[in-house]
Amino acid sequence: MELRDYLRVLRQNWVLIVLLTLVGVAAASAYSLVQTPKYSSSAKVFVSTSGGASVSELQQGNTFTQQRVKTYADLATTAIVLLPVINSLGLDTTSEELAPHVTATAPLDTSLIEISVTDEDPAQAAKIATAVSESLTNVVESIETTNRPAGDDGAASTPTSPVRLTLVQHAAVPQAPVSPNVPLNIALGALVGLALGVGLAVLRATLDTRIRNERDVELISEAPIIGGIVFDPKAKERPLIVHADPHSPRAESFRTLRTNLQFLEPGRTDRAFVVTSSVESEGKSTTAANLAIALADAGARVLLVDADLRRPKVANYLGVEGAVGLTDLLIGRAELQDVVQGWGRNELYVLPAGSVPPNPSELLGSTTMVETIAELKRAFDVVLFDSPPLLPVTDAAVLARNVGGAIVVVAAGRAHRPQLRGAIAALQNVDAPVSGIVLTMLPTKGPDAYGYGRYGYGYGYGYVAREST
Missing domain, CATH: 3.30.70.1130 (EIF_2_alpha)
Incomplete structure (x- = not known):
């Protein structure tokens, strides 16, 4: 750990440190009160x-x-x-x-x-x-006492x-006790409490493997961090923040993500990416949906594919019909033009997951899926595949190998370093490149507070929230 890491730990655990310091002072004071003065x-x-x-x-x-x-x-x-x-x-x-x-x-x-x-x-x-x-x-x-030798007159010596x-x-009667030394005891109690607080804070930080900021990600992967999305307690109520409140700072962060995405892998002729995460509930589906809306707002022809054939959410988020979709396309029960639905006023299209099949991994790794991916790349400027998490199932890794790039969503404070390391390894095992990493659920307060300093604008820049029309 570097000096800034220790400073972050102290800021993050200052309540614990102060509490233990006060406990040390209280214990020393109580000890001094029960001692008999000497x-x-x-x-x-x-x-x-x-x-x-x-x-x-x-x-x-x-x-x-x-x-x-x-x-x-x-x-x-x-x-x-x-x-x-x-x-x-x-x-x-x-x-x-x-x-x-x-x-x-x-x-x-x-x-x-x-x-x-x-x-x-x-x-x-x-x-x-x-x-x-x-x-x-x-x-x-x-x-x-000794005896002196006898004199010439023979008289005995005096000891x-x-x-x-x-x-x-002479000893004087003391006016003040020498113990207990109350100021010294309180100082020692505060010092012991402070040392325990700092020690416990460092121990917690050492044992805590959760990813909290971009530096934790950089220690695991060399993939670029292309975006940061702050935590929104109302995310479940309004998952499509770019559409619901386009002037909010959180919506601006998705537009910044859109800009950074355009500079990824300039040698690639296609713009197709799998959006996945290590485990569930890291915000991958909302990230894919908001990024797709932001790309369409910029004039791109975008297709959002719900490739999560186990727990599909895109149709629910965007409010489109989800009974027929990718599954029907892959088994030959429907044509592409029959399952792709337009959304909004721009060139944004949605391909729902359709019915949940019994063999999602086999469908996503099939020859038909490879041909479908190639067809989608030719028909759209950008194709985003919302896929399942990497660690529970292999769907995302299989899909990312065929698509040619993956965007890994990492939830700050929820995902653990071993989980992200395992997710990156799962992609590397199938030779699927990690195009970029997006941090979500970043805190707005505390030592790990996110201020849009690198990926967007701060709250004080001048944006005023407006009601969507």
Whole structure:
């Protein structure tokens, strides 16, 4: 995926991303509310050494002190220091339970030990921090105490300690809790929610194989995209938009499709195409009918053939008699001039499907059908064959091989990439060329919104909808 693909995914799933971000914020807020506030109080102890008047002795003493500071800091959480604190304050706990609440740190290159205590009671935290500092002072003095040798007079020496710990900062009662850190928790919750939202959006986009825009089509086939038709919720009510509302933007897109069709395969002497799709309900029949009307409006002599001998729709869309048609022509029960019907004021003619036969594929691949196609090409400027979808049956592939070109209709948001890939392969297997691809049902809003920028005009160009007469 490229950067623009990720941006499209974010725009397409922004509701999910925002929702999960808010859920993360709500979860973090709820977690912070149910947590019991804890307070932290700190005391500081200064470590020094006694004796030494020369500079060298002072430096040695300073080095000795810094080396011992880390050891003294580690002593702060041991039982020898904490038990006197528990006894003096009358705490209902053990040294093992108290130790996790006590931390002692020695800043680098200093002779200070900072002792911090965390507790749910701020006053209790301050008392314990001060008591631990005093107990550490006594324990270190007891450990480091040594006896000096006897003097010349034979008197016993007095025990002394070369190290002295001094409580230089008593623990103060904290006014604000250190946990829960509500702003930090909310920020982390929002970050986690945002990450989950983006991850789910990318996962959805990766697993979603539906075709949504022309780039998805270009990744599958090198066939040119010759048109784009936006989604019309009233398409079932007015399938012939070119006739019902000729000044609408959707009707203009069919006229643009007509123009692009004229530039397809300039080496071909005939203009006959099979209009098909991968699966059903992609708009192939309405595309064929509207394209035929647009071609006739431009002055071409057009024949629209309903070659969907399984579920014919052209006769119903155009309002012509469909009882007799292509089937009767192929079995020799009627002549061409008997089944072709004129439609509208221009040179548009319709050849309905007729009755549904039991063997549509055999009829469409028969020698009679090949001869009929050749005759239709000679009699009309453009011949459009509305055929069944490619994947369920082989009718369209057989017909496209004989006609010499296929226009594949792809419904955005409905057709899947494997389906289009299979449809293209079905045509290639019979050496039927894909003349062009038409995207239908394109969205008008959202990241994949279609604005007629490439295949037609936008809604703001100035067209005003008019009632058909």
